[in-house]
Amino acid sequence: MTYTRLPSPTQCYGIDFREVRFARAMEFTIHEINNRTDLLPGITLGYQIHDSCANVPLAIRVAFQLANGFEPVFNDTSSCSEYATATVPAVIGDSTSTQSISIARMLGLFGIPQVSHYATCACLSDKSQYPTFFRTIPSDQHQAAALARMVKHFGWTWIGAVRSDSDYGNYGMASFLKAAQVEGICVEYSESYYRTQPRSKLEHVANVIRRSTARVIIAFMSSGDIKILLQELSQQPPPPLQWIGGETWITDPDILKYNMCAAAIGFGVPQSVIPGFREFLLDLTPSKALQSPLLTEFWESSFNCYLKGRTGVLEGVQECDGTEDISMLQNPYLDTSQLRITNMVYKATYAIAHAIHGLICNGTQCDKSITFSPWQV
Template sequence: MAFRHCTVRLRPRPPPGGVEDTCGREAVAEKEKCKVTGLKDLQSVVKQGDIMLAGFFRLHSSKPSSIVTFRESPQQPDCFSFKSREFRYIMAMIFAIEEINNSLLLPNVTLGYMIYDACFNTHKAVKTTVNFIASEVIPMQENICKPRAIVGSASSSFSIIVGRLLGPFYVPQISSTATCKCLSDKKEYPSFLRTVPSDAFQSAAMARIVSHFNWVFVGALQDNDDYGKQGIAQFANEAEKKGHCLDFIETLPSVDEVDKMMKLGEDGTIGFALQRGSIPGFYEFLVNLRPFLQNSLCSENAFLLEFWEMTFNCSWSISTTKLRTCNCIDDLRNFKTEFTDVSHMRVTYSTYTATYALAHALHDLQQCIPGLGPLHNGTCAMITNFKSWQLLYYLKKVTFSIIKAETLFFDQNGDPPAVYEIVNWQKNNESALDFKVVGIFDSSYPQEQQLSFLSRDIVWNDGSRKVPSSLCSYPCEPGTRKAARKGEPLCCHDCIDCPQGQFSNETGSPPNNSPSGVKLLKQKHVVVQNKDSSSNEGKFITYNMLFFLMVVVAFIPAYISTQGKHTIITEMFAIVATAFAFLGCSFVPKCYKMYKKIK
């Protein structure tokens, strides 16, 4: 699908050596509806509309910042390494806006966009956000393009920065990638929402899987960053609540992602993935992109020019380089690229739905009937002049469906229902990794129905389909009991013979550890005496019970704190002490009375 209008100011990356692009640095084919305020070191692509939506993506990587001496103007880190997958996310947002503008969802209203590249750099993230805030406080009569909401940012760490700056202004921010549990805190991030589940759901789902396979003794691996460490900490907490033990928590070294996946794949790994989605017409939209307009090299999308150079190994610059000159004859259909691979769209689909969530919120705002509105005294916001907090109200209340039967809505924390695909990493005949869906986790279902598995499709680390066991110790056989191992998790124990006077008649059941004195209490203590001595017998029984209680109170902590053979000694001491208590309290007074009578 070729771009049909060239109505905006372009901000392409300067070509090597300062040679001008043949497309030129600016192109304005018609009068701009508003003025775009930008920063010269921020790459962006803009298209005019009645309501402007901002996009915040990480299209490039950036080199670490050098030490600033402040003897000259500080330089921003260079951007490099164009990321085709991130470019697909950008195009998903643009495609959604084009669909919405060509539908009846927002009649008589056109959406525009201002999409920025944060370049994996916090300095640029802050600068872009401050630019958004500036447009919020500048009066509208200044004719400044004011983004009414933001799709992004591109990660949890960036969303935290952006969310804290935007929160006081209540500018809606909806992310398709940020998963940190911290962003659910509405006191800190009042205007943040997302179309991906919070990590809190993933940690709980991981613990549910461990319980599903009866894995009692497990280890955990985490990435060497806040995301990995916080996620595993939440998982450990959930697992321990369910009675599981963690043998270790190890940090993965910083290796290439592909190598890391291959190493884990050799272990028959199962993991979580965001739910895939399909976008009808999106593939045709991508492969029909062309960097030209009416026979000139002018495009609304400055990023497309850079993508074209990378994909077709050419250059738009008029220079003496050995690269061939780019042309518009090249066809993306003839190239198998990550950009045009729409078979496993996860973040792409989340970006698409985030854009539609804003459109549906605007639709509900536009359809408000004066006098029956949700605002103060039944008033409505005007689609041509509304406040950020008014759009945020509708966004939090929005409920809609796209394509599939799934319904998207947000809870009180701005989180959607958590839906994960459970995938098994399996090696194919070419020794490459395939990701086979073997289960689903859906938090919107009742708890007993949230996790569903196709266990027969899972290939484990030994190449079989038999579920491996994960125990520190096997259950104790009848006639033996558990003895905890000092310094090891509770799941680890030794099996030792039951001491005399105790029994265990089932595999894995705890032995009856009650001392014989307890059994003595269950027997009726009958002594035939005359009626005159009945009151004395009551006193003796009371003394028996008090002494027994003292022995029990001393026995319990002593028994818990001992291990191995020492537990048997403790039990024997308690039994003997209890027996002497009964004998002493019951018969010593009688023997004393008999002695006095004889004397």
């Protein structure tokens, strides 16, 4: 007798308040576009927001749904043409390179354009593999070359290197090491770590850093990975190091709590201002939160209570009593002091809107009856 073991269903755990801000930035931008008279006049844009949970299987599932619809079964009474049309003309995301790669491979088959605001892997510039992938943030190819030149500028020719064991970290570090070799920079070690790997791997990387003779270290790591590494290093701090960071963590305020990174340097996406965005974020009430599973989770996670009228409440959690004040939250959702990547979401949304405008509008006149395929966008 043979047994078939099905993979366990993938679930999301926790919530990333910064990512919620990114999602709401797209929502804000679409509302702004819909209120304009010079861009897509008379046309109302809609949207769907899905959580990939920084998980490849979930990202692929969402990509399939965006390409083919959400009907669980095929209705043989409908024409095939109804199922052959993509449910969306364009997609914004993902925030990470690995999930963006998975989504791009899927959407590329259907000719659906994808615009990422934060996937920086140089590999995604390969149009033969990712023909419908675009982004509003530069490729790591440019950042790696700039970091190598900066290291050379300060005369640091003996350095250590750590990276996330992911597409972002591996491709980014490969680009940096190639550029560093051209600049005459020697690398004592190059180690990798990913947050789901065994603790023994984390301890190994930390010990390599402690025993090294290089006093300068470059980290091509995601914020989540480097925080785990810094926490491990803080248990037995190494001699003072000059940290050099990639854009994912060099502007993260949470890194400052690790004193060893107080003087870290690197390149960041320029700061920006989005008028009206903070007010939009604050304009959230319990009734509005209940209209969206994402915002329901956000509200309940922020205030540690459950909203009245919602099902599936965990035992021991109190009901929200109406005194919750969103303006008092101290989490990244309301941090509008920099708006670096958030502005990349804003730009990505506008890029798609302008592309659609070019297809169906002539000046301020738009033809709602025009049909177009996603590849035309």
